[in-house]
Amino acid sequence: MLVVAIIVLTKFIPAAPPPDRTLTVCAVEIWSDSLMKKFEQIVTDWGNLHNIKTTFVKIPLKDIDMKATDFALTGTGADLEVLPAHKIAIYKDRFMDLTDVAQEIERRFDGFYGTAIDMTSVQGRFYGIPVYAWSHLWVYDKRMLDKHGLKPAETYDEAFTLAKKLKELGEVEYPFGIGLGKDDDAAMFFQALFWANGASVFKEDGRTIAIRSEESKRAIEYVVKLWENKLVPPGAFGWDGASNNKNFLAGSIAFTMNSPTILVQAKEQKPELATNIIHTIYPTGPAGRFSYATGFAFAASRSTKKAQLIKSFLDYFYTRQNYQDLITQGGGSVNPWLKGNENLKIWSDPQLRPSLESLQIEKHIGWPGPVTAAAAEVFDRRIIASIVNNVINNKMSVDDALGVAEVEIRNILEEQNPVAP
Amino acid sequence: MLSVSKFGILRRLLLLAPVGLYLIFFWAYPAVRCLVLSFTNFNVARSSFEFVGMDNYRSIVCSHEMFVPILRGVGLAAIATTLKCALGVAAAFLIDTGGRSARVWGGMLGLPLFLPASLIAILWLWLFYDVGGFVNILFQHFANTKTQIAWLGSKHLAFCVILSAIVWRGFPIFFFGALASIRGISQSVREATLVDGASRSRFWYFVGVPHIAPSLLALLLLSFVFDLGEFESIYLLTRGGPGSATHTATTLAYEIGMQGGRIGYALAILFFIVPVVFCIVILLGYMERRFMQ
Secondary structure (H helix, E strand, O other): OHHHHHHHHHHHOOOOOOHHHEEEEEEEOOOOHHHHHHHHHHHHHHHHHHOOEEEEEEEOHHHHHHHHHHHHHHOOOOOEEEEEHHHHHHOHHHEOOOHHHHHHHHHHOOOEOHHHHHHHEEOOEEOOEEEEEEOOEEEEEHHHHHHOOOOOOOEHHHHHHHHHHHHHOOOOOOOEEOOOOOOHHHHHHHHHHHHHOOOOOEOOOOOOEOOOOHHHHHHHHHHHHHHHOOOOOOOHHHOOOOHHHHHHHHOOOOEEEEOOHHHHHHHHHOHHHHOOEEEEOOOEEOOEEOEEOEEEEEEOEOOOOOHHHHHHHHHHHOOHHHHHHHHHHOOOOOEEOEOOOOOOHHHHOOOOHHHHHHHHOEEOOOOOOOOOHHHHHHHHOOHHHHHHHHHHOOOOOHHHHHHHHHHHHHHHHHHHOOOOO | OOOHHHHHHHHHHHHHHHHHHHHHHHHHHHHHHHHHHOOEOOOOOOOOOOEOOOHHHHHHHHOHHHHHHHHHHHHHHHHHHHHHHHHHHHHHHHHHHOOHHHHHHHHHOOHHHHOOHHHHHHHHHHHHOOOOOHHHHHHHHHOOOOOOOOOOOOHHHHHHHHHHHHHHHHHHHHHHHHHHHHHOOOHHHHHHHHHOOOOHHHHHHHHHHHHHHHHHHHHHHHHHHHHHOOOHHHHHHOOOOOOOOOOOHHHHHHHHHHHOOOHHHHHHHHHOHHHHHHHHHHHHHHHHHHHHO
16 A cells, blocks of 8 residues: 555656756845845746756855855755855865856956955956945934034044034934944954054965054054943944944934945835935045955855856856846845946935945955955954953953954964965 | 574664664764864865864863853853752742642743744843843833943843843743652642641752752753753854853854864864763762762
């Protein structure tokens, strides 16, 4: 009876397509539903065109580190995955060489942005194909500024003065709305602040530790000054990635650093605030104007048996029509990492234009050195944030805190033992 | 032809085979492989790795940043387990002495068991946010102040918040375990102690506690081991911050392994907990034997 049942059932269960007629694409879930839908549509359309069964899987942002590591280690879960771009250069030994595909795509457009190339290629070989980047901008509540005839800051010193003025005028208790803990926005802010002051974690060779410098001290003292003047919310050390969004929407801070997600949320929840949001690129410091690049790139496992399918899909994905539609559907939540897309209609919106402009000042993990595993680990483990914590909460001097950080970074460097490309 | 006894042994082995195979493939092999990898410099960023002996373990012992979280995790597990046991037993005693309505309320105490740890962590975030968090709203209302308490921004308060989430989630296990044991005390024994003139507190101390102690010891061990491996509450609430003030072995291993790619080193951090677990197992076993005597 059992044998008969199995035979009958197998007639109704459709056979799986052969492995070389399937493709699974994973992408990190961006907060733009329309972008994700467009992404999925591109995958499905390609599958229909080539009679390939496709699956599109979205990865929650909070799982991206684990998923990226798992994909690099095992190559399973997906055939093609959109990963944080810096993981490509670090895990290059585990990914397929896609140089020929990248060169063709560059030929179609006007090339990739420099940061995109730095994060996805090593010694001229591409191990991933850059897709898009998130911009990190300064987000202001225009109403608070206009009421007192104030303007967004052009320099970090102006930002401090602006925050102090808003506090003195009683506009808001804690104007400078940035976390000081382990959240992503704080990490990107600290990194940009360091670069703007001429400080960095590593030197150009990617192996010499440069954290203990006058420039680093100046950057840390800036943050300490913000804290001591009570310009930053007292709970800032415990903020997560959504805290600055919530505080901004609640009107309890005057400005913060974030991607355009606050604008997206404000349009849904507080339309009046949405029309009063100003975005600017990062202010200037003594060493220039910088922001931190968060980008994403396609990667495939080196051991994949679907190289031709993957290349065919990428060839379809990176047609001008598809790529520009994808960026447009993002509504400003992502930047194109390919040049030649600066004239899309969305960038005519003055609220979104700074997002595109920030591409010019972005730098990658480890800059001015190359992207290395050590630089990535220092960033991911929030070593710079721990310096701030040691000074403010653990009452260390800035020199001592930098010294502690230097020891930690040295340990990381010794364990990671990066070989400069 | 097999003898009857050999056939019996073979049958037992065949019945145990599925469980045995499951344990070998899904427990023993991964555990042994992870242990072996903890003695290597296995790194996702490198295509090859080498045996490094005790280097990982030596580095952990010599590094303040690595060793302190391990100790902190042990401390967190010990405090959380103690609090869970105390709360659970106290609640069980109260419910047992209460009437029918007490039993209804007692059933509701089991609610945390049905909630995933991640959901409880998110709920705790909602309670303890500095701006708009429910606890701060209540505090500001009753204290008539605009002061915000940085529950997750202060290292001591953040530790307490994490502890409260773990205790709230886990005390129902002790509650139901203790209650089940208490219900096992026969009515005749209860009446006899009352007739002999023992007060309620003396009844619980000389009869109740000895009765529930054996089952509690087993729960203590299980709870301690689970709390040593606590990850969701800590990672979702603080990610080990502020700074590294609430890092434990699990969150630190995640940072180093999943974000840093240093899998071998991360596994060494986790295996550091194993001797602690052995010590606790031996201690609790000794306590149980003494108690039974």
